[in-house]
Amino acid sequence: MNLMQPFKSELGLTTGIITPVSHVIRRSLSDMRGMYADDAATERILAQEGDRLIYEVYPVDLPEEEGHILHSTTIIYPGRVSDEYHMTKGHFHVKRDRAEIYLGLAGHGYLLLQTDAGEVSSVPMQPGTIAYVPPYWAHRTVNTGSEPFIFFAAWPGDSGHDYGTIEKIGFAKIMVERDGQVALVANPKYI
Amino acid sequence: MNLMQPFKSELGLTTGIITPVSHVIRRSLSDMRGMYADDAATERILAQEGDRLIYEVYPVDLPEEEGHILHSTTIIYPGRVSDEYHMTKGHFHVKRDRAEIYLGLAGHGYLLLQTDAGEVSSVPMQPGTIAYVPPYWAHRTVNTGSEPFIFFAAWPGDSGHDYGTIEKIGFAKIMVERDGQVALVANPKYI
Numbered sequence: 001m002n003l004m005q006p007f008k009s010e011l012g013l014t015t016g017i018i019t020p021v022s023h024v025i026r027r028s029l030s031d032m033r034g035m036y037a038d039d040a041a042t043e044r045i046l047a048q049e050g051d052r053l054i055y056e057v058y059p060v061d062l063p064e065e066e067g068h069i070l071h072s073t074t075i076i077y078p079g080r081v082s083d084e085y086h087m088t089k090g091h092f093h094v095k096r097d098r099a100e101i102y103l104g105l106a107g108h109g110y111l112l113l114q115t116d117a118g119e120v121s122s123v124p125m126q127p128g129t130i131a132y133v134p135p136y137w138a139h140r141t142v143n144t145g146s147e148p149f150i151f152f153a154a155w156p157g158d159s160g161h162d163y164g165t166i167e168k169i170g171f172a173k174i175m176v177e178r179d180g181q182v183a184l185v186a187n188p189k190y191i
Numbered sequence: 192m193n194l195m196q197p198f199k200s201e202l203g204l205t206t207g208i209i210t211p212v213s214h215v216i217r218r219s220l221s222d223m224r225g226m227y228a229d230d231a232a233t234e235r236i237l238a239q240e241g242d243r244l245i246y247e248v249y250p251v252d253l254p255e256e257e258g259h260i261l262h263s264t265t266i267i268y269p270g271r272v273s274d275e276y277h278m279t280k281g282h283f284h285v286k287r288d289r290a291e292i293y294l295g296l297a298g299h300g301y302l303l304l305q306t307d308a309g310e311v312s313s314v315p316m317q318p319g320t321i322a323y324v325p326p327y328w329a330h331r332t333v334n335t336g337s338e339p340f341i342f343f344a345a346w347p348g349d350s351g352h353d354y355g356t357i358e359k360i361g362f363a364k365i366m367v368e369r370d371g372q373v374a375l376v377a378n379p380k381y382i
Contacts, residue, residue: 004325006304006312011294011319013204018321060321067288067326069260069345097258101345103202103294113197121197128202130209130251134195135258154260154292154345 009060013105016073016150018058025057027089029081035089035167037174037189041082053077054086068157075150076109076143083176087112090140090171094160097135100153104129107149110175110182113137114166120173122184125151138166142175144182200251204296207264207341209249216248220272223280226358228365228380232273244268245277259348266341267300267334274367278303281331281362285351288326291344295320298340301366301373304328305357311364313375316342329357333366335373 009018029045029052036042045052059072079086090112093100102111104125111123111131115138123131125141133139143149174187200209220236220243227233236243250263270277281303284291293302295316302314302322306329314322316332324330334340365378 001327003306003310003327006302006314006325006328007323008314008316009321009323011321013319060323062323067286067290067347069290069292069323069347071292071321071345095258099258099260099348101260101262103343111197115194119194123197123199125199128204130200130202130262132198132200132251132253132260134197136192136194137197152294154262156258156260156347157290 011073011152016058016075016105016148018060018073021058022061023059025059027054028052029054032089035170036081036084037187038082038084045081052079055088062157064157064160066158069154070157070159071152071154073105073150073152074141075148076141077148078143078146080177083178085142085144085175085177087142087175088140089163090138090166092138092162092165093155094162095158098156098159099135100133100139100155100159102131102133102141103152105150105152107143107147108145109141109143109149112140112142112171112173112175114171118172120171140166140171144175202264202343207249207266207296207339209251209264212249213252214250216250218245218280219243220245226280226361227272227275228378229273229275236272243270246279253348255348255351257349260345261348261350262343262345264296264341264343265332266339267332268339269334269337271368274369276333276335276366276368278333278366279331280354281329281357283329283353283356284346285353286349289347289350290326291324291330291346291350293322293324293332294343295322296341296343298334298338299336300332300334300340303331303333303362303364303366305362309363311362331357331362335366
């Protein structure tokens with residue numbers, strides 16, 4: 001049998017960058033048109049300040065197969081679109097019963113989760129927080145702080161990513177700043 | 192469907208302790224009789240200084256089932272038995288094709304790996320190192336430094352632990368101090 005050889009990567013615990021860099025996934029505001037509640041604010045930002053980098057993902061290259069543990073870091077830059085904090089697109093796993101773990105490394109934010117039935121849950125994250133995404137929960141992360149929110153994630157190799165469902169229906173709740181506080185409120189666009 | 196609810200734990204990034212503590216696995220020298228190459232040294236330590244704590248594991252309580260991501264931290268205390276560095280027992284996964292990842296948090300050490308065919312590999316680890324245990328490799332960790340070697344680990348929920356094979360046959364190579372340097376040498380007890 002031709003076995004995969006052991007190997008290592010180096011994670012900058014303060015920068016969130018994993019080296020060697022295989023590839024980087026960058027999501028700008030224009031990649032997320034329609035995902036923030038205030039579409040007019042999105043278009044205004046794009047017109048007035050140009051495109052804005054929302055987050056970056058540094059994955060380690062591995063086969064997307066049963067038995068492997070896929071892993072990456074994510075850096076969500078601080079900011080808001082109107083009153084809604086910068087966030088990732090969010091996704092279900094194609095195999096809905098595949099879990100995921102997040103380990104906070106820097107900054108502050110939330111893990112936001114939602115079931116197929118529309119139930120929402122949120123978990124606050126700071127450096128050292130291990131947040132658990134149980135089977136069957138869609139998951140998105142949100143930077144509610146003023147510094148980059150950086151975390152490490154690991155999930156089963158055969159999970160698969162279903163981004164389409166969340167792109168279509170969104171989350172039932174969104175994280176916004178209200179009177180200088182972080183608030184989880186109903187998403188006006190959610191049907 | 193009755194879904195598991197999301198939850199979080201807090202990992203002390205410098206202490207390695209995960210709270211809330213569900214249970215702690217402690218392995219002392221007496222638990223590892225016969226695993227170090229120099230059995231006479233093991234017995235001499237037990238007789239002269241009493242039992243010695245080698246390592247502790249802080250796991251997060253989760254079902255050991257397909258789809259989940261099990262995770263824990265390990266703290267290996269510095270020291271040697273004769274010239275052989277403190278290490279964990281090491282194991283294969285019962286499902287041999289289940290991988291594992293390690294993330295170094297504090298201290299210095301090595302991930303030591305071995306196939307069923309007896310091939311050995313080693314990966315140096317420092318804070319920030321992500322060491323990958325590919326499918327089919329038994330794995331053990333070794334503290335080659337003078338401080339506690341602390342790391343986070345994650346593996347598929349249905350991996351299972353086979354400690355028996357390594358307890359019986361050992362690793363073909365051991366990590367020892369030779370002339371003040373870390374050296375990977377043949378295990379005199381390995382058949």
